[in-house]
Amino acid sequence: MAFWDFVFSHTERKQKLWVIARNLTFDFTVVKGWRHLRKAGYKLKFFHNQGTCNIISVRKKSNAIVFLDSMNWFVESLEKTGERIGIKRIAVDYKTCSKSELSTACKNHVLIELENFKLFIRFLEGNKVARLCYTRGSTAMAAFLLSHYAGVNLFYMIMLKGVF
Secondary structure (H helix, E strand, O other): OHHHHHHHHOOEOOEEEEEEEOOHHHHHHHOOHHHHHHHOOOEEEEEEEEOOEEEEEEEEOOEEEEEEEHHHOOOOOHHHHHHHHOOOOOOOOOOOOOHHHHHHHHHHHHHHHHHHHHHHHHHHHHOOOOOOOOOHHHHHHHHHHOOOOOOOOHHHHHHHHOOO
C-alpha cells in the first residue's frame, strides 16, 4: 500500500501524473494496480497493451494518472540501455538472491531508467522538441509536425535510430 499512498499523494488537481515503469504489465500486476485504483475511485479512460507498448490512463474527478512503459520509447534490454549510457546493469538470480542483493539490483535498475530518461529529456529540450508524448513514434511525429529540428532530422533520430 505504501506504493499507492506515494502515487496518490503526488496527484494534483487538473494535472496528469505520469508513472513510468519498465515492463509495466508485470509491475502493474505485482502492485495490484486495478484493485487499488478502483478502491481509490479511479476509472479507466484509455488502455493499450501491445507488445512492449503499454499505456494505462485513469481518471478520478479532477485527478488523472497515466502509467507508461519505458519501452514505449526505448525498445531494448535494460542491460543494453545501461551500456549505452555508461551504467552497468547488476544482474541477479531472482530465485536465489538475498533481499539485500535484490534491493541493490533493483536500485541499480531504477538508476539506469532514471538516468536514461533524464538524458532523453535533455535531448528533447536541447533540440526544442515541444513535448514528450506517450510513445517513441508519437514523440517523433510531434517533432516532425512542429518542425522543431535544428538542422537535424529528429524524426529520423528518434524513430529509426532510437538515439539521443
